[in-house]
Amino acid sequence: MAAAKSDEDRKVRRQDYMVCVLGIALVLLAKIIA
Amino acid sequence: MSQAQVAKQGLGEQIVKAIPGLMLVVAVAYAALYLDGYMKEHFKAIKDALSINDVIIAIVLGMIIRNTVGIPSVLEPGLKYSTTFTKTGIVVMGTKYTWASLVKVGTVSMIFIAIMLFATVWVMFRLRNKFTLTDTLGGCLAAGYSICGVSATVATGPAIRAKGQEMTYAIASILVFGLTMLFILPPLGKAIGLTDAQFGAWAGVSIVNSAQVLAAGFAYGEDAGLMAGIYNMGRVLLLPFVVLYIVMKVLGSESKEAQDINKTQFILDKFPVFVLAFILLMALNTAGVFTEAELKLSGTFMNYAFALGFASIGLTTKFSDMKAAGKDGIILGFIVALLKTIVALAAVMWILPL
DSSP: OTTSOOHHHHHHHHHHHHHHHHHHHHHHHHHHHO | OOHHHHHHSOHHHHHHHHHHHHHHHHHHHHHHHHHHHHHHHHOHHHHHHHTOOHHHHHHHHHHHHHHTTOOOGGGGGGGOOHHHHHHHHHHHHGGGOOHHHHHHHHHHHHHHHHHHHHHHHHHHHHHHTTSSOOHHHHHHHHHHHHTTTHHHHHHHTGGGTOOHHHHHHHHHHHHHHHHHHHHHHHHHHHHHTOOHHHHHHHHHHHOOSHHHHHHHHHHHOHHHHHHHHHHHHHHHHTHHHHHHHHHHHHHOTTSHHHHHOOHHHHHHHHOOTHHHHHHHHHHHHHTTOSOHHHHHHHHHHHHHHHHHHHHHHHHTOOHHHHHHTOSHHHHHHHHHHHHHHHHHHHIIIIISOO
């Protein structure tokens, strides 16, 4: 079924969650050490 | 190694295997940042004239290494994080904007971006019959050349049941176009006399790969990079809708399979979640949460993330892959993308309120 969530969708979603955490962590780090 | 085996591989093992390659990525990114600083000090005129910056140097250095001395297989696992680095940089980039800057770009620009996206897909499908391409390859090319290159192709491919090599082909074609534009648009923009805002909008619509959009924008100037970032984000936000449109076109909107698709669920599945973190940081910046020093350091971190991402892209760009991709898809992609580039240039010069 074309509409089913594919493995690629899941992989991209996991990567997106990770970059959200990484990006926010970098800004928090900047806030702490600046 | 199959995907199932990779999935079973422990996270610890994956990290250990990635370390050597990541060290090379860091070395190339560091060299690029150093060379950029050196050129700024000693060859500023040439640097400005050619619109060379750290991200372009990182890509070129990586490509030189990959295509001359080559990359030992032990380094390969660490080279596949270009999208992770680039997306992280885009999230941090949220601190560079406020709601006011978004409003300034305006509704007109968002409508223009949407029209360009859907028009690109439509034109691609109209011209596809003149080339020897399958429906699925046409769909991958339409996704890649309209929205944001690699991510869009990856989001579309499985939904239209494209083969792995068709997705790889589409991605290679898009990256070749982006690389070409990355070196042509900034000097051309300067020759035409575009402002930073105009160039950023132009690059943001014409170039499809997010990393290349930002590289071209920042090569032109800081404000151009920020404008390109906003346009890029506009395209990324529309990704699920355009992918749905392509899937309906490939399957045929009258077909039972197409009618069976739960469209809301489809859009939710494809929604680029990292955009939310970008918006959160932009909202915090609008609320005045960050000081000048904190914003400056965040900007430095953003540059590091981009330098790492672009170094990875350069290190994984093989000229032989581009050659193997064949000519039909590349010709069709280039024709459509060039049309878009010309229309976008006319729009930023005479229509959009920039």
